[in-house]
Amino acid sequence: MKRLLVAGVSVAFAIALGTGSAVAADKKVLAFVVNGASDFWKIAEAGVKKAQGELPNYDLQLKYPEQAAAAVQQRMMDDLVAAGAAGIMVSAVDPKNQVEHLNKIASQALLFTTDSDAPNSKRIAYIGSSNVDLGKDAGKLMLKALPNGGKCVGFVGLPGADNARERIEGVKETIKGSKVELVDVRGDEIDQTRAKRNVEDILAAMPDISCMVGFYSYNTPRIYEVLKEAGKLNKIQIIGFDEDPITLGGVKEGAISGTVVQQPFEWGYQGMKLMAKYIEGDKSGVPANGIIIVPGKVIDKTNVDDFMASMKTMLKK
Template sequence: MKRRSLLAMPAALGLGAALTTRAQAQEKRTLAFVVNVSADFWTICRRGIDKANREHTDFNMEMIVPGQASAAEQRRIVDELLARKVAGIAISPINPANSTEMLNRVASQAVLFTSDSDAPNSNRAVYIGTDNVAAGREAGKQMKRALPNGGKAMLFVGTMDADNARERVQGIREELQGGNINIVDIRTDESDIARAQRNVEDTLARYADINLLVGLWAYNTPQIYQAVKGAGREGKVKIVGFDEDGLTLRGVAEGVIESTVVQQPFEFGYQSMVGMVKYLNNDRGFIPANKQIIIPTRIIDKSNVSEFQGQMRDLLRGR
């Protein structure tokens, strides 16, 4: 009997250790980052979240990509997260103007940050991301560089319901004011990538005199690039884009795309998670008076695209 008890002891100790480990894991608080659409842009953001989690192993940190890019899908995800009693949510709201009630519900039960697209009328603690009006002005400068003699331009974006889309267009219009570049229209696709490419193909077919196509969201510029190449209009139709999708960078390297305004999604993820940890630990000193932490943009063109592509490859591989 004594021998049997001694033999059972390691198993009992092992079970006890396993239960302790499981209990510790269950005690970890969860922080979630809810994005707006599936794109490499958010894969880079995820690397920032991973880094933050390595530094704060007492938290579970996760990214959630909606099955479809809609405010309703984001609301469903948020409801599930609140039911799980997560400690904090960072979100890129698809339609912030019509999501205030949902966002305020989050803020009443957890820490709420916005990123990429703001919701200033909500009770979010802070926005971490790009100054999208300023980014729009940078895109406007690139448009003027692409068409020094002026011409006709078409803009493409997922939806004009998102603050980042409206603000980028505002910045572009401000930069182009009084100049000789005319924006013919803004085509939206509701984050449907097939529709995004059809929008470009339709524009190329209907407007023989179009000079410039501008993609405002990460997936728009690759669709423009493919449609322009498919139509054999490289060099005849200029392209200016946003973000650092692999096809966008290839187009810049080839000279088919003039330039792209890139953000720093790695910092969106990293600073959102680290910021929520601080907030939960009652450190609010990092939040500015205007409740906006602005991450600067960069212009990528043929002069620096090769180096930037290497940096992106490393980030996407998790190096």
């Protein structure tokens, strides 16, 4: 299946999207609805802000549901449509069970998905990572970190979301037949306290564990914190996803083997521009299969300094 690749540079920190209160009433609203509160989305927010500077005839908004629950997210999208939003790009909390509601939204506004796709819905396009490929990259990091094999446990926010399921699938495919095992994956519903407690519970229950994998952006920092508190850094291997500052710091110091980063900045920037063009009648940016892949990248100790420098440069622009 042919996929359209969108190039770009991912960033780690972001400034809040400033959408002034005095927005002209005739501006069409395009909204980016995320799946929960996480600093990861601040990166996408910076991309939305850049797009806003290039789309003066639109009001671009990034919305955080107060809770990582499908019902809360759905209510937020209903409110946006009721207020006249022309387009919504969403990272669905529970894509399989939200199809009916997503189709309802798609009948009233342009619908894109990002981060976690809902391919069975009537969304026009998905823009984001190939989560299976990201998982394969993480699996390769696991094999490299554990040449003699070992037991690993993963931690993730929403186990039912496509992004989580596909990353886990990619990991399992890559380590299949090796002596590295992914013996369990613990979910936390994007609850930071629960995320940390999950790591503590595994550390207590599995003294023979060899590595921990953080599948969501905040999971790796929680793993790092717990292992540091327990004096287990460099004794248990850590594999991460995304570019949280704690994660990058851990990679730099060698406590984290590596992290697989995405480009949420481009999701926000390219996604908003593509939606605006589609609304205006230009559908050339959306391939026939509706899948727009933004490539990821593996960050380890050999390239973490360059990666961090490139992010700082972008943030100054």
